[in-house]
Amino acid sequence: MKNAREVISTRLSCRSFDGQPLSTDDEAAVTSLLKQVNDPPFGSPVGMALVSATDTMIADISERAPYGVVHNPAQFIVGYVQKGRHSMEDFGYVLEQAVLHVEAHGISTCWLGGTFNRGGFAAVLGLDSDVLIPAVVPIGYPARRRTVSEGSIRFSVGARKRKRWSELFFEAEFWDDDDKPQSPPFALSPAAAADYEAMLEAVRLAPSTSNQQPWRIYRYSADSGPDMLHLFVSRTTGFDKAIKDVDMQRIDAGVAMAHFSVVADEIGFRGHWTERKPSWMPRGVDYVATWVED
Ligand SMILES: Cc1cc2nc3c(=O)[nH]c(=O)nc-3n(C[C@H](O)[C@H](O)[C@H](O)COP(=O)(O)O)c2cc1C
Incomplete structure (x- = not known):
């Protein structure tokens, strides 16, 4: 298997x-x-x-x-x-x-x-x-x-294609809290993602509605305190209104969270998803959840 x-x-x-x-x-x-x-x-x-x-x-x-x-x-x-x-x-x-x-x-x-x-x-x-x-x-x-x-x-949906890491995963550096980043966020490379590489790659390969790949993950790192991985969705216009009471891109976010968690479990990386919305928010995205190391 x-x-x-x-x-x-x-x-x-x-x-x-x-x-x-x-x-x-x-x-x-x-x-x-x-x-x-x-x-x-x-x-x-x-x-x-x-x-x-x-x-x-x-x-x-x-x-x-x-x-x-x-x-x-x-x-x-x-x-x-x-x-x-x-x-x-x-x-x-x-x-x-x-x-x-x-x-x-x-x-x-x-x-x-x-x-x-x-x-x-x-x-x-x-x-x-x-x-x-x-x-x-x-x-x-x-x-x-x-x-x-x-x-x-x-x-038509380009099913085989996936966005590049540089379009999906970012790093934002803060002084001590998450009020304002020290500089504009930048793309998180697989090498810089280090322990998180396998989980983020699993997110990148996830299926999504019409293959829109709406997930964006920002690693917030501060001079003191643990890193936080915040998951957001970048909306495709109209997708949240297509079916009453159903938000397909939030489902896509849950799919991505599952990929992250099952790979974390598999490689013995301990943590969990929770709600910890940061003060500073990247533009044009909705907050979903935060991965916190245990
Ligand atoms: C939440 C969700 C809803 C989807 N809905 C449909 C759908 O209604 N019809 C369909 O043909 N494919 C649907 N798909 C499949 C996606 O089109 C497919 O995952 C994407 O194009 C990537 O292709 P792959 O799964 O072969 O990697 C859906 C996928 C997800 C995650």
């Missing part, structure tokens, strides 16, 4: 499945893997259920083109969460861990947060109306060839 860093560097969204149901062993394995995810940082009640893909569900996701054309998945991991202040980040954090576990087991996945019939899935699970289904993850065995529509989605 691949470790988390291997999964993160080789995983690709799969939208063309072969239509075979999961084997009994694989279905049992996925059911058990869904129970092995760590709790989200802000404690939102996130749930997941594995449901078989019915013809109606497949028709629902396939007809809501163009973004979201998925062919012949075996099952769906349906994630759900109660509305709340941090529910989007927590949701992304939990569901992405499930994605990484399932991929490590050799089963393919694709996040689907765009247009799908939320009501249909809520009815199958019998969820109350105040529970959100921000995204689902179709899973299964990949088809031998990608469909043409999958090829065009991957092309």
Whole structure:
């Protein structure tokens, strides 16, 4: 079985499945893997259920083109969460861990947060109306060839591409508090990131809605006191309004937090995500969370 860093560097969204149901062993394995995810940082009640893909569900996701054309998945991991202040980040954090576990087991996945019939899935699970289904993850065995529509989605969102380190990660130096940096923040290089390099690289490779990669991480270092890693999102216009009560780029932030945490765990780097909004904020970004070393 691949470790988390291997999964993160080789995983690709799969939208063309072969239509075979999961084997009994694989279905049992996925059911058990869904129970092995760590709790989200802000404690939102996130749930997941594995449901078989019915013809109606497949028709629902396939007809809501163009973004979201998925062919012949075996099952769906349906994630759900109660509305709340941090529910989007927590949701992304939990569901992405499930994605990484399932991929490590050799089963393919694709996040689907765009247009799908939320009501249909809520009815199958019998969820109350105040529970959100921000995204689902179709899973299964990949088809031998990608469909043409999958090829065009991957092309249109530039799915293989990732931003460079210098566009995502920064360093801001402070005297003793975080009121005002000593000088303008500068790009954080992998070498300068030192202990954080593997975790930041895992963030950089994360999947995100339309591959917008909205995450920005600033390391705040002070002359005294520990470094702080603050996570922000740089918004794509209109994305927060597209689906009622769902903020896809906050989910993307939660996905990035999961990548950071699983790699930190894997290499034995102790810390956790919490809320510690700095006084000084970089321009044009929303604050999400801060990584604090334990
Ligand atoms: C929160 C989230 C929502 C997504 N929603 C969709 C979607 O609705 N339809 C789709 O085809 N892909 C969706 N994706 C997959 C992204 O398009 C994909 O991760 C990105 O293009 C990078 O490609 P890769 O996953 O192959 O590395 C979503 C990804 C994330 C993290």
